[in-house]
Amino acid sequence: MSPGRTALLLLALLPGLPLAEAQTESIQPPPVTRGPVDLERELQAPWQAGGEILLHAAADGGPRAGRRAAPPADAGGERERRAEQFALARKLNLVLQPRVVPLALPLTEDQVALLERFAHSDAGAVWFREMADDTLRLFNQGYLEYDAALWRAYLEGGPRPPLSALITGRLSEAGLFAQDAAVFRIYAYDGMGSMAAAASVRMGRKGFRCQFSMSGEAVDPFAILSHEFGHSRYGDPRSAGQPLGEARTVARYENPVRLRHGFPPRLVYYLRIEPGRLPVTRDALFTRVLAWREQPALRLADLDPVEGLYCECAEAPGALRDCLTPRPAEAGACELRWVAVRVETPRPAASE
Numbered sequence: 001m002s003p004g005r006t007a008l009l010l011l012a013l014l015p016g017l018p019l020a021e022a023q024t025e026s027i028q029p030p031p032v033t034r035g036p037v038d039l040e041r042e043l044q045a046p047w048q049a050g051g052e053i054l055l056h057a058a059a060d061g062g063p064r065a066g067r068r069a070a071p072p073a074d075a076g077g078e079r080e081r082r083a084e085q086f087a088l089a090r091k092l093n094l095v096l097q098p099r100v101v102p103l104a105l106p107l108t109e110d111q112v113a114l115l116e117r118f119a120h121s122d123a124g125a126v127w128f129r130e131m132a133d134d135t136l137r138l139f140n141q142g143y144l145e146y147d148a149a150l151w152r153a154y155l156e157g158g159p160r161p162p163l164s165a166l167i168t169g170r171l172s173e174a175g176l177f178a179q180d181a182a183v184f185r186i187y188a189y190d191g192m193g194s195m196a197a198a199a200s201v202r203m204g205r206k207g208f209r210c211q212f213s214m215s216g217e218a219v220d221p222f223a224i225l226s227h228e229f230g231h232s233r234y235g236d237p238r239s240a241g242q243p244l245g246e247a248r249t250v251a252r253y254e255n256p257v258r259l260r261h262g263f264p265p266r267l268v269y270y271l272r273i274e275p276g277r278l279p280v281t282r283d284a285l286f287t288r289v290l291a292w293r294e295q296p297a298l299r300l301a302d303l304d305p306v307e308g309l310y311c312e313c314a315e316a317p318g319a320l321r322d323c324l325t326p327r328p329a330e331a332g333a334c335e336l337r338w339v340a341v342r343v344e345t346p347r348p349a350a351s352e
């Protein structure tokens, strides 16, 4: 018997220290690094929430979090896992008070309810699993404050608390000073729609539109949330605001959810160009598109998969026209307002 194992056995013999559980249950720590979510594959898997999150005592008696390797026994077990992931997010990631994040508005009750329903959907369970894995990593690094009395009660023979009950939702002192403790946040802003960055998803307090403004396609709120998570560090954080990146995000992270909910896939993504604020980009296609005026021979055929450039011109404010069709010489200046990009759609199943 190795000295390490002897030490573990000795610890296990200490009164009340429930080490044996951790030895027999095969609780795995979360993966060390994140990989981009492959949503199509995840949605084809039987379960989405990942292993049950369980606390166990480390050799020093301190709490560690991991996941049970075994799949859930049934749909009820999966529902419990999704509920715990949402409870963790509610404690740590959802901004519910002002001033937690500078300039962030707290989520409204309706937004929290929508997020809870999303967390219980198949796609939402995948994204909340990624957030939960971050929480497990932060916790095991000692960056999250927890209820020491509750943990002591467990070591003294009390019930094992869920991680969502043990953490307070605040960073520990170590976490406050750690450079690598970047908590993912979901919060609100004043406006419509939603946005994302590498470490946040933001939801407009005025809600979602029912239809996309240019294409008229119906909006599926869960598919939109999945799209935003696709722009975050759990998907491809460089995809936001780029014609190709957005079209790929619709294809990889939004359309699979739409299809499962009975919505037709989105075929075209319309990227809005804010008046007077040309985006800064290193993307070759986007650079060409933005310089449309300086390239007299620019043809749509050379800009695949761009389907159209829509301009607002001085002679007809508020109306949109094709930027690349020749106009009367006396016409005023035109500004690019929208770039339409085709979305790659799944190939139809082979016919018999």
Ligand SMILES: [Zn+2]
Binding pocket: 227, 231, 240, 241, 246, 249
């Ligand atoms: Zn987007």
